[in-house]
Amino acid sequence: MAKTIFEKLDGKYERQGDYLIPCLTVPAEEEQPIGVWGQRHLDYLKQYRKVTYTNLLTSGKLNTYLADINRQAQERFYWLIEGMKQAQGITEQLKAENALEWTGRLGNIRACAREIVNEEIVYA
Template identity: 50%
Template structure:
């Protein structure tokens, strides 16, 4: 946001709402990833049985969620 939406970033920073905005963004990211994790079978059981597979699936989920967030928030 700092690079692509500079005016919005500065407005949030000056108005002391940047932290709230970032918290909301983090919560939104978590809400996005939860259904994706279920769909990909990312569970604590998988983590206990096969850590490497769990990490691979989690990385995929996070990357996909990040792409969605970037398109909706930063580049919208």
């Protein structure tokens, strides 16, 4: 009997009653921690980009991809906050003189940076 394409690629079968079922496995990938940005992107992929999600999952590259997205987003978030703090003149002196104003202004900056990162990286 001629070999199937699956058998030519070193595929294995498992007998289930009268049928031979191919033993399919997902390639193993390196486990990497995924932060909040990666989790948000994962939810976005599952809901709006199902084909991309399935392709990454079945190729064994999903975890690596999400860890990379998380790293990019975290770096962008940090640099946005630092740039906005310098542009608006938010310093340690302001923190010492008026902690409440410093907290409010920094909270606004963090919210703006979060929206930019979500728009540019997480939900793109």
